Amino acid sequence: MKSLYTLKPLLLLRGGFSFFILLFAVWLVGCGSSSPRFAGDESPKKESKKEKKGNVRFSSSVVEEETKEDDKKVDLKKVEQRFSSAKSSVAPVSPKKENSEPKKSESASSGSFEQQKMMDAILAWMGTPYEMGGETKSGIDCSAFSREIFRSSAGKDLPRTTDAQMKLGSPVSLENLKFGDLIFFNTTGQNPSHVGIYIGDDMFAHASVSFGVTLSSLYSSYYKKRYTEARRIIQ
Numbered sequence: 001m002k003s004l005y006t007l008k009p010l011l012l013l014r015g016g017f018s019f020f021i022l023l024f025a026v027w028l029v030g031c032g033s034s035s036p037r038f039a040g041d042e043s044p045k046k047e048s049k050k051e052k053k054g055n056v057r058f059s060s061s062v063v064e065e066e067t068k069e070d071d072k073k074v075d076l077k078k079v080e081q082r083f084s085s086a087k088s089s090v091a092p093v094s095p096k097k098e099n100s101e102p103k104k105s106e107s108a109s110s111g112s113f114e115q116q117k118m119m120d121a122i123l124a125w126m127g128t129p130y131e132m133g134g135e136t137k138s139g140i141d142c143s144a145f146s147r148e149i150f151r152s153s154a155g156k157d158l159p160r161t162t163d164a165q166m167k168l169g170s171p172v173s174l175e176n177l178k179f180g181d182l183i184f185f186n187t188t189g190q191n192p193s194h195v196g197i198y199i200g201d202d203m204f205a206h207a208s209v210s211f212g213v214t215l216s217s218l219y220s221s222y223y224k225k226r227y228t229e230a231r232r233i234i235q
Contacts, residue, residue, distance in 0.1 A: 069222035
């Protein structure tokens with residue numbers, strides 16, 4: 001009888017050990033079946049990162065070309081000085097035109113004051129980063145920028161896309177560009193793919209892919225060979 005009692009604990013230990021092994025095997029099978037689920041969870045995260053990068057339709061080669069070939073820089077301070085001095089030049093003119101109301105209304109639509117208003121709006125956006133589809137100070141694209149400038153300074157409601165904006169107004173030659181004309185470029189192989197606002201002296205304001213909202217020269221290597229046409233919105 002003693003030998004049976006001594007054997008019982010051993011049998012119990014063996015049984016418990018077997019039960020533990022069985023539980024461990026079930027747990028392993030459970031982990032094996034769930035591992036594809038976790039692996040599947042990782043791949044969408046990688047795809048979402050790719051999608052974020054894909055939000056900008058411009059490839060790195062486009063950015064590289066623009067940065068390298070933008071070889072004629074604009075001095076922003078000189079531009080600001082030129083337009084700020086225009087403010088003072090308008091002031092003494094207005095009293096002389098008080099007697100003739102028709103002339104007064106003409107100057108309001110096409111004179112230096114309106115150019116200054118548009119230029120003030122442009123300068124207020126300087127340095128805003130580029131964002132494809134963006135429409136705010138945290139990020140904006142080229143057609144949203146031109147649309148916002150015309151809306152806020154000229155009361156003109158432009159379409160949202162570059163392609164639609166190129167169908168507005170009347171065509172104008174490169175030699176006859178005036179302040180406020182929209183100018184279009186082929187920067188991606190698709191025309192038009194970029195738009196800017198001409199501000200005089202062969203310069204234009206735009207939301208650049210590489211530099212954000214900035215002023216550029218029409219005669220820098222990059223823009224000169226990619227210019228396609230211009231449209232006059234304000235006659």
